Amino acid sequence: MKKTTTVLPGDKLAVSEEFLPGAHAYDDSGLIRALAVGSVVRDMKTMEISVKPAAKANVMRAGDTVVGQVEGSSSSSANIKIGYLNGMSTDKDFSGSLSLRSERRGRGAPRGPPVKLGDFVRCRVFSLLNGIIHLSINEDEMGVMYALCGNCGQPLLRGGNRAKCDECGNVEERKLAPDFGRMPLQP
DSSP states (O other): OOOOOEEOTTOEEEETTTOEEOTTEEEETTEEEESSSEEEEEETTTTEEEEEESSOOOOOOTTOEEEEEEEEEOSSEEEEEEEEETTEEEEEEEEEEEESTTSOOOTTOOSSOSOOTTOEEEEEEEEOGGGOEEEEOOSTTOEEEEOBOTTTOOBOEEETTEEEOTTTOOEEOOOBOTTTTTSOOOO
């Protein structure tokens, strides 16, 4: 019968004469200690002892996809409260900065802001410089997924490449994601 042992960071796993430190373990003057909360794994072939972490850290990296709500907006940037990281809900209190100056502007491009206060947007993390999560919606699959009418407050629907309100007929410019209006998101 195999006995499973749960350890905390700093707990003694073995002495260095018995095993070598493996993943999530370190040698502390002849004692092998745990670096993470988890279960002890002993590899008798390589004579390594390691710790299998109890939970995988949900760490944000450049290239990740996030979904969040616009909490603040100016002419040059928007503050996004992040609710989903790579499709998984996150209970962390992440906020990112979406630069609106870098958004593509060309012939036939919308003249209004690409996002507005309260919109739900899908963004790509392109940098974590200086502890700030820098976001972009330049890619085709990125953009506003859900928005409310600025006139009457009803959900906007896709009307070609614009967002249109069926209730009052208001048409608003946004950088729309391909699945705009099809997501069951609610504010």
